[in-house]
Structures are given as C-alpha cells and as structure tokens.
Amino acid sequence: MTTLTRLPDDYVQNPHEVHDLLRAEGPVQELQLPRGLKVWLVTRYDEAKLALTAPQVSKNVLEGGHLMAAHSSGEVENREIEPTLSVHMLNMDPPGHTRLRKLVTKAFTARRVELMRPRVQEIAAELLAKLADGDEVDLLEAFAFPLPITVICELLGIPIDNRADFREWSNQLLTFGTAEQVQAAASAMAAFLHQHVTAIAEAEPNDTFFSALVHADDSGDRLSTEELISMAFLLLVAGHETTVNLIGNAVLALLRNPEQLRVLKDRPELIPASTEEFLRLEGPVNVATFRYTKEPLDLGGVTVPAGEIVMVSLIAANRDPEKYENPAQLDVTRSAQGHLAFGHGIHFCLGAPLARLEFDVALTQLLARFPNLSLAAEPETLVWRDSTLIRGLHTLPVRLA
Numbered sequence: 296m297t298t299l300t301r302l303p304d305d306y307v308q309n310p311h312e313v314h315d316l317l318r319a320e321g322p323v324q325e326l327q328l329p330r331g332l333k334v335w336l337v338t339r340y341d342e343a344k345l346a347l348t349a350p351q352v353s354k355n356v357l358e359g360g361h362l363m364a365a366h367s368s369g370e371v372e373n374r375e376i377e378p379t380l381s382v383h384m385l386n387m388d389p390p391g392h393t394r395l396r397k398l399v400t401k402a403f404t405a406r407r408v409e410l411m412r413p414r415v416q417e418i419a420a421e422l423l424a425k426l427a428d429g430d431e432v433d434l435l436e437a438f439a440f441p442l443p444i445t446v447i448c449e450l451l452g453i454p455i456d457n458r459a460d461f462r463e464w465s466n467q468l469l470t471f472g473t474a475e476q477v478q479a480a481a482s483a484m485a486a487f488l489h490q491h492v493t494a495i496a497e498a499e500p501n502d503t504f505f506s507a508l509v510h511a512d513d514s515g516d517r518l519s520t521e522e523l524i525s526m527a528f529l530l531l532v533a534g535h536e537t538t539v540n541l542i543g544n545a546v547l548a549l550l551r552n553p554e555q556l557r558v559l560k561d562r563p564e565l566i567p568a569s570t571e572e573f574l575r576l577e578g579p580v581n582v583a584t585f586r587y588t589k590e591p592l593d594l595g596g597v598t599v600p601a602g603e604i605v606m607v608s609l610i611a612a613n614r615d616p617e618k619y620e621n622p623a624q625l626d627v628t629r630s631a632q633g634h635l636a637f638g639h640g641i642h643f644c645l646g647a648p649l650a651r652l653e654f655d656v657a658l659t660q661l662l663a664r665f666p667n668l669s670l671a672a673e674p675e676t677l678v679w680r681d682s683t684l685i686r687g688l689h690t691l692p693v694r695l696a
C-alpha cells in the first residue's frame with residue numbers, strides 16, 4: 296500500500312511554496328489535506344480550468360456529500376451543515392443550478408451593480424472618516440470587513456446590528472472548528488435567516504433586491520422558503536468573506552512592494568484594471584468549493600477515478616508560470632486576464648461585478664486618504680486563517696498616515 300502525501304500542517308501559512316512543488320511534479324495529485332481528507336488537488340492552470348467545467352465532475356452535494364466522510368481519515372469532523380443552508384446553487388448541477396441562478400442573476404448584472412457605486416463610496420468614506428493619521432489599526436477590522444458586510448446586509452435588508460454575529464458564524468463555518476462549533480453556528484445562522492425571510496415574505500413587496508427575490512415569480516416558479524434561506528446564506532458568506540480578504544491581501548502585497556504602491560498612488564486611474572492582478576496574485580479563494588468525479592476524468596494524462604473529491608486550487612492555477620510570466624511578482628500594470636480567482640464555467644462568481652466595484656472604491660479611497668500608510672508588523676509575523684477555502688489574514692496591522 297502506498298502512503299499518501301499529506302500537506303504539511305502549516306500549509307495555509309505558505310501554500311504557494313507547496314503549490315510550486317506540486318505543480319512542477321504534475322497537474323494533479325492524490326493527497327491528504329492537513330486534517331486528513333483525501334482529495335485530488337489540481338494546481339496547474341489548464342487542468343484547473345478543465346476540472347471546473349468537465350461534465351464528469353459534479354457539485355451535487357446531496358448525491359456526493361457522503362464522499363467527505365468516506366475519504367476522511369477519521370480526523371475530519373462532520374462538517375455537514377444545516378440542510379436549510381445547503382440548497383443553494385453552488386451545491387447543484389443543472390437543471391437545479393440553472394433555475395436558481397436565473398432567478399438571482401438579473402439583480403447582479405454589471406449595470407445594476409454600477410448603480411450601487413455612490414452608496415458603496417459613501418460607506419467607504421464613512422468608515423475612513425472614523426480613522427485618523429497616526430492611528431495603528433487592524434485594517435481588516437476597521438475597513439476591509441465592515442465595507443462588504445454593510446453592502447451585502449443592505450442588499451439583503453438585514454439590520455446592520457447583526458453583522459458581528461454574522462462574522463462570528465461565518466468564520467466558524469469556513470475555518471477548522473470543532474463539529475459542535477460548526478453546528479451551533481449553522482443553527483444560529485439558519486434560525487436568523489428563517490425569521491428574516493419570513494418577515495420579508497409577509498411584508499408588502501418593495502423595490503429592494505431581496506424583497507424582489509422573495510416575491511420573484513418566474514412563470515409560476517417561486518423560490519421556496521428553504522431555497523431563499525440558502526440563497527441568503529450563500530450571498531452573505533460569499534459576499535463578504537471573499538471581498539474583505541481581497542482588500543486585505545492586496546494592501547499587504549502593495550505594502551510589501553513599495554514601487555508598485557507608488558505606481559497606483561501616482562496613477563489612481565490604474566486601480567480598476569489592477570483589480571485583476573490582485574485577484575490573480577493573491578485571490579481570497581484558495582481551493583474552489585466541493586466537487587467530485589461522477590466518471591473517470593483525464594487531467595493532463597492523470598486519470599482521476601470516479602467517486603473522488605476534486606479540489607481545484609485557484610491560487611495555484613493563478614501562479615502557473617506556463618500561464619503568467621514571473622507569477623509571484625505583483626505587477627499592477629500587467630494584463631492578468633484569464634485568472635481563475637472568480638472560478639470558471641457555470642459557477643463563475645455571480646458577485647464578480649460587485650466585488651470589483653467594492654475593491655476599486657476601497658483601494659481608491661484608502662490610498663487617497665492615507666497615502667503613506669505602512670505595515671505595523673513584520674510581514675513574517677502575520678498569520679493566515681486556518682482554512683483551505685479562504686486565503687486571508689487574521690489581522691493586518693497598519694499605521695495610518
């Protein structure tokens with residue numbers, strides 16, 4: 296019996312080093328994640344794209360979710376969460392996926408999202424107004440977290456007072472906690488969202504995004520209460536755990552590359568286009584969400600048998616030297632088109648236009664208000680969150696000036 300390679304326990308602290316080794320060896324490897332889950336990890340760009348779209352690969356959690364337990368070495372605790380939070384489009388294949396995505400897509404067109412720009416600018420300005428020159432703050436806590444969570448709560452009509460709870464719950468759900476912590480957070484989240492969806496369903500329809508979704512009727516087809524709860528959950532979690540870390544990872548990259556920071560300070564009009572480079576260099580999603588093979592799949596000459604969990608590392612694909620020259624280097628003027636930070640294929644991030652808008656506003660305002668901001672900790676002391684899904688720091692201490 297061969298022993299499986301196991302990713303080092305401190306993998307999340309330095310995933311790029313590990314990915315570079317794996318990528319050089321082959322497009323995909325069968326290995327164990329730090330907590331013992333056996334997966335096939337894809338690290339090369341071309342094969343990542345293939346795995347994200349191949350018809351042999353499914354995202355149907357109802358049918359394939361049992362593989363998590365089947366492939367765990369016993370150390371992986373039961374992470375199955377409330378069924379009410381799971382019936383969302385990221386856990387489905389067509390036609391279920393097509394139906395749910397269609398109902399929500401209209402609200403997230405680039406044009407519709409662009410109309411939100413003034414409000415996003417206002418929220419960012421209010422947050423920055425609370426900070427002063429000379430302050431030493433955790434930029435995630437003071438700015439990068441409250442901006443997207445405020446935006447997504449407003450979209451869903453959720454009172455802002457609940458945002459600390461949400462942060463806690465979603466943190467528990469996405470990082471390695473105990474089974475009890477995960478269950479407790481999931482139940483609390485499900486109960487809150489159930490109450491919220493019911494209240495909106497009973498109220499008179501209004502022109503807010505979530506009210507429109509609750510009352511949406513597509514030729515007689517409506518979202519059930521359970522589907523609405525799952526949809527709200529997906530939007531809340533996807534809508535803030537990611538954007539906060541895109542902002543954080545980008546600011547860290549800039550503070551570690553002063554000559555690149557200078558380019559953006561001198562030419563802020565480059566910020567919108569540079570978003571793609573920040574997404575490529577250190578996107579906030581490491582491995583894409585759960586996928587498994589329904590049939591054998593050939594990935595660059597390696598056959599993944601049926602019934603295997605396939606994990607696609609987006610941050611590894613985005614640093615494939617076959618695709619991007621000098622991939623570990625931040626270059627705010629490069630064309631980073633084609634990066635996979637938002638995924639690829641039918642599950643491509645629905646919130647991409649909103650995420651790009653939030654990032655553009657956040658970085659533009661931050662650099663304009665505090666052009667001399669600097670790191671207030673040695674880069675080596677910064678700690679990354681214990682998650683294979685989310686690539687983001689625990690804290691980002693900065694000095695404002």
Ligand code: HEM
Nearest residue numbers: 384385533534537538541583584637638642644645646650
């Ligand atoms: C920088 C910010 C963001 C990044 C990097 C990001 C990344 C991703 C990725 C990689 C996927 C696909 C996952 C997979 O295929 O396994 C995805 C899907 C999704 N994202 Fe985002 N996301 C971001 C922000 C947002 C925002 C702001 C929202 C909502 C307001 C959002 C909503 C969604 C939804 C609903 C899906 C599921 C789409 C589907 O299954 O068809 N995301 N996102």
